[in-house]
Amino acid sequence: MKTTHIALTLRGNSVENGIAVNDGQVPFNPHSGMTRHNTGLLASTSAPDGNLNKVHVAIVDEGVVLVPYEGEPQKELVLVQQYSNGSGAKRWPSFHVEFGSEVRQLSDASTSGGSGGETWVLVSAPIGWAENIASQFVDERDYGGQIISYKPDNAGEKENGLPRELFIAFRGDEELTRQFMAKVAGLPLDRLDDHIILQCGRARVKAHLEEVSRDPDFFMGADPNRVVGYIADTVLGTPVSSLEGETETAMARAFRKAGLDLAN
Amino acid sequence: MKLYQIEYPGSAPSHLGLDTEAGPLSEVRLGEAGRGREEGIIPIIGEGPDVRVKKTDDGVVLVRGNWDDEGRCLAVINAVGGYDRYRSYGIFDAQGVEAILSGTIAFGQAGRTNSGEEILAIVAPGATFRLNSKYASTWYMWTGTEWQVESPEERKARLALQKVEQGGGEWL
Structure with a gap:
């Protein structure tokens, strides 16, 4: 009994049709490490160079063999490209998958040494598996690395109604996000300086809100620049974006004070 | 037999010419001289395009001549890669390789940090073996007329394809 697999390549939140073939092998071409x-060896095939889209999969002692076949796919053959970024992109999240009993791992290839690292795993999985994994991955700077498992009933739903910008700022921690929302709701409106909140830089915003809230851990590890938009929206009722282009930026003001006019 | 040399693990075997610009090759040296090391010297005598091994009570001699050796060849195989304290150097998974004489190549003044062999071997058609370099492994195969050099991944891919084409394996 041969099962037709649709070949997919999964990397972070991207799922592409097909698995690349070069010189009779599924090549391991990591971006880092x-x-x-x-x-x-990931897999061998007699197919010519290019992309494999639908295949039959054979397992022998030496490895995995892919045979091109046109038919209605019953499963997915997914090349999972797991990665940890190198030092040039270390603030971007790493992508790893926790493989459950729903998949069969067929082969893998890994980097050794260098900055960052990648492990590619070829798996046979149920239809929809790759999209499910990809939809859960948050590819936002400072979000933190993620190890994602297959959740067939929860594809893509992460924020649970929370503001996405806050959810990302708190690296997916729902409890911290709710705590922060409560803190913002409790800010004394009469003591808030909208000029600082809307127009100043990270350090002044942080100092001002910690002082006003009398909470030295007001931001709870979040980047003030990531959450200030939420504060402006909910407390001041003025989106930060609405001021762009209308007022002088902090940098321009600094130049002006230093006697430099950027307009000329 | 033709004489080939694998200079270091991972390198392609090269034909060792018996007649050089400086004159005919008079000997083959294996290994290194020194502490913790062993050097083997094999004289080459006679005339002709091919060589054959002759063992005597005192050692081994290569005798030149017009020999028909049914696809066999002689190879000087250096199995020692770059310095690594714990890397294992040797001739692994050898089939069809008959070692005639060996020398020892070592690292460090005392030759004790790591070491391995350099051998002279008779290689039969279809013979295979694997050498480790500092970071990778390389498979060698002598077909009887030429050498094939493959990475373990290339070898596995070729063997896997062969097996499936012959009807073997488990289909998912």
Whole structure:
């Protein structure tokens, strides 16, 4: 009994049709890390160079063999490209998958050494698996690395009605997000300086809100610049974006005070 | 037999010419001289395009001549890669390789940090073996007329394809 697999490539929140083939192999071409050691064989095939879209999959002692076949797919063959970014992109989240009993891991290849690292795993999975994993991955700077597992009943729903910008600022921590929302709701309106909140930089915003709230941990680890938009929206009722282009930026003001006119 | 040399693990085997610009090759040296090391010297005598191994009570000699050796060849194989304290160097998974003489190549003044062999071997058609370099492994195969050099991944891919084409394996 041969099962037709649709071939997909999963990397972070991206799912692409097809698995690349080069020189009779599914090549391991990581974006970061080094491949100075033997990396491992992902799969071999007699298909010409290009993309494999639908295949039959055979397992032998030496590895996985992919045979092109046109038919209605019953499963997915997913090349999962897990990665940890190198030092040039270390604030971007790493992407890893926790493989459950719903998938069969067929082969893998890894980097060894260097900045960042990647492990690619070829798996046979149920239809919809790759999209489910991809929809859960948040590819936002400072969000933090994620190990994602298959949740067939919860595809893509993460925020639970919370503001997305706050949810991302608190790296997906629902409790911290709710705590912060409560803190913002309790801010004394009469003591807030809208000029600082709307137009000043990170350090002044942070100092001002910590002073006004009398809470030295007001931001609870979140970047003030990421959450100030929510504060402006909910407390002041003035979106930060509405002021852009109308007023002088903090940098322009600094230049003006220093005697420099950027307009000329 | 033709004489080939694998200079270091991972390198392609090269044909070792018996007649050089400086004159005919008079000997083959294996290994290194020194503490913790062992050097083997094999004299080459006679005339002709091919060589054959002759063992005597005192050692081994390569005798030149017009020999028909049914696809066999002689190879000087250096199995020692770059310095690594714990890397294992040797000739692994060898089939069809008959070692004639060996020398030892080592690292460090005392030759004790790590070491491995350099050998002279008779290689039969279809013979295979694997060498480790500092970071990777390389498979060698002598077909009887030429050498094939493959990474473990290339070898596995070729063997896997062969097996499936012959009807083997488990279909998902």
